[in-house]
Amino acid sequence: MKKAASQRSLYEVEGIGTVRVVRNRASRTVSLSISSHGLRVTCPRWVPLRDVLGFVRQRKPWIEEQAESIARKGAGLLARGINYDAIDPREARLLLVTRLRDLAKLHDFSWRRISIRNQRARWGSCSVKGDISLNRKLAALPEELRDYVILHELLHTRIRDHSSHFWDELALLVEDYRRLRAELRQYGPF
Numbered sequence: 001m002k003k004a005a006s007q008r009s010l011y012e013v014e015g016i017g018t019v020r021v022v023r024n025r026a027s028r029t030v031s032l033s034i035s036s037h038g039l040r041v042t043c044p045r046w047v048p049l050r051d052v053l054g055f056v057r058q059r060k061p062w063i064e065e066q067a068e069s070i071a072r073k074g075a076g077l078l079a080r081g082i083n084y085d086a087i088d089p090r091e092a093r094l095l096l097v098t099r100l101r102d103l104a105k106l107h108d109f110s111w112r113r114i115s116i117r118n119q120r121a122r123w124g125s126c127s128v129k130g131d132i133s134l135n136r137k138l139a140a141l142p143e144e145l146r147d148y149v150i151l152h153e154l155l156h157t158r159i160r161d162h163s164s165h166f167w168d169e170l171a172l173l174v175e176d177y178r179r180l181r182a183e184l185r186q187y188g189p190f
Contacts, residue, residue, distance in 0.1 A: 016057070019056055082187065083140070087137065096146070103150050111130045111154065114132045114133070118135070126154075128160060151174055
């Protein structure tokens with residue numbers, strides 16, 4: 001399946017700041033997202049720019065609320081000694097690949113390939129072929145959270161979904177996975 005082509009442009013919106021507008025022919029609606037990387041609007045190509053920017057202006061209260069939340073979380077991360085920008089990619093790769101190998105050996109898991117990426121929305125993923133992708137930001141987290149994510153993805157090499165069977169098996173690997181899963185949310189968004 002072919003990916004939909006998109007066009008990206010930056011615009012300044014008074015009182016809001018820089019907005020990245022992504023025009024995508026596969027989009028059917030105008031949507032807005034905000035992260036520590038900025039404000040992004042995805043929209044169909046046929047929507048006029050004045051309507052897109054008008055949509056952004058209408059959502060100003062929501063944007064301000066989300067920006068404050070992200071700033072609070074970022075300050076909280078720095079207070080805990082977490083700085084994602086200071087992560088050395090080579091060191092992160094070595095740490096994460098070594099730990100994945102150790103946990104896989106300990107629990108008798110296998111995988112096909114591993115990649116370490118600087119992802120914005122996920123801590124990790126596992127493809128149906130058994131390819132595991134880990135977010136390099138995991139290297140900055142406490143060890144128990146790293147291990148939780150790695151074991152979660154390794155378990156997906158056997159159980160592809162998030163069924164009750166998956167969670168039961170994860171509980172055998174990570175006794176307090178519910179607490180760790182909740183704690184992990186405090187370390188995002190990216």
